[in-house]
Amino acid sequence: MSRELKVTAPAKVNLHLGVHPVADERGYHRVDSVMCAVDLHDELIISPSDRLSVEMEPPVDLPMEQNSVFRAADALSRALGRDARFAIRIVKRIPICSGLGGPSTDAAAAIMGLCRLWHVPPTDERVIEVARAIGADVPFFLYGLPSYLAGAGDILAESFPDVPRMPVVIVRPEGDGVSAGAAYKRFDARPQPTPDIQPMLDALRAGDCDEICQRAVNNLGPAARELEPAITEVLSWLSGQDGVRCSLVSGSGSASFAITETAEQAAAIARAASDQLGWWSHAGSTENSGPIVNFL
Template structure:
């Protein structure tokens, strides 16, 4: 196997929020729901350090209670190597900042960052169609993180349909009850028991095409939220509190939860809300801004 560099590669793996998430009742041949999704990357990010090694090793800090072989980052490395006829040899360490079971896409972001970093390490064109195929095989959100930026995806939420000018720097506050978590599988199972009607998609797409922030705030929607709130009622508490805060333009649960976000009129207000969430309620909170790209090599 040829490597393009022997220097350790550092990759940023940004989180995401769903400005729109529409789950359809019908499923594809893989058993995945049809999904319409609009995602925006945030500056809250994991950091991956990738370097050549004699075998594949994936470590996380702090450690997660998942066998290494089941980690999405590990699977991404194995499948990328298989797609190009390589042996998956690399040492990958992940500094985790994105909370798990939050709807912020942490595992998918890490998988995309592995693909970006290993493409650099192994001399692969990241735009090769085989890389995108690997991304889709790992998880529905991975293609978004692989390409970025603000985008609309359909299929199972893994088919990129349209990109938009990012609202780079737009303030966002993230809030999640400290011990709350919702698995995507459990949320979708609950949705199947009691489906929620699709929210209108066209107003969001039109707002994005016009780069109209006020219209985006008026169009955010997520019909998976009732299912996740039924599993984790604290999400409703967070959303009600966020919507009552000064400077909040709109608030919504992200993905399958359990994290909610609020679009704010200033970063100062976002920071104040995050501090209040932590101090008054002992919730996890983070004042973020929207980013312009997905997984990115920041040092090599």
């Protein structure tokens, strides 16, 4: 059997993001986060090699050692006492600086792939600790189900396997995007009230999509909009489109998403955003799975 793997790395959207104006010893804010994976994926190809290396397609101007995938593979190999002699190629489809979890899902996909190769369960506490150390969103992608994460958004509190898949359209305006660090710094300058997580949890437990849409909120969104004013234009446009049940900034931006009544409406909105307004867009649905690992 070939030891070469292909791993899908899904993006995410935040149905609820409640940032508290308190940071932990790592510098992470306390966060109430409800995330869903979506059917927009990066792809990792992991091949045997004589050393650990990571390349991106298309290439980016970033030292390999700073890439989240390199850091995850290196940290996991040290935590497990293994030798990470792999060449990892990342095919990027998730736009960066968009609040869609690109670096985090790529790191989680690398962790899942190496766990498969090394016959280590991803639920191993050493694996979870590595994921948390790489980034607050990384543990979510190991689970994949719609989930509520507490702590710094890195501790699984509850999953919701019965939440139906929902049509979604994601739109990102042109520009460099918003880094999470910049968004949190702006939040710290003008903290927003932290929304109550309980109504969203009740809606998720009931699998009530109407109520989920009613309760969607992100108190980091105002900081993202201040840093990238075009986000406000995107949100205003999305909210006026046919079939939109709710629209929200995803994470720290600069992408926003809308949940729609039908897949056809999501596709029509995505086409209009791209063809008429020149924005990047994706139409699809929420998913109930994390990275998928396959031998090639």
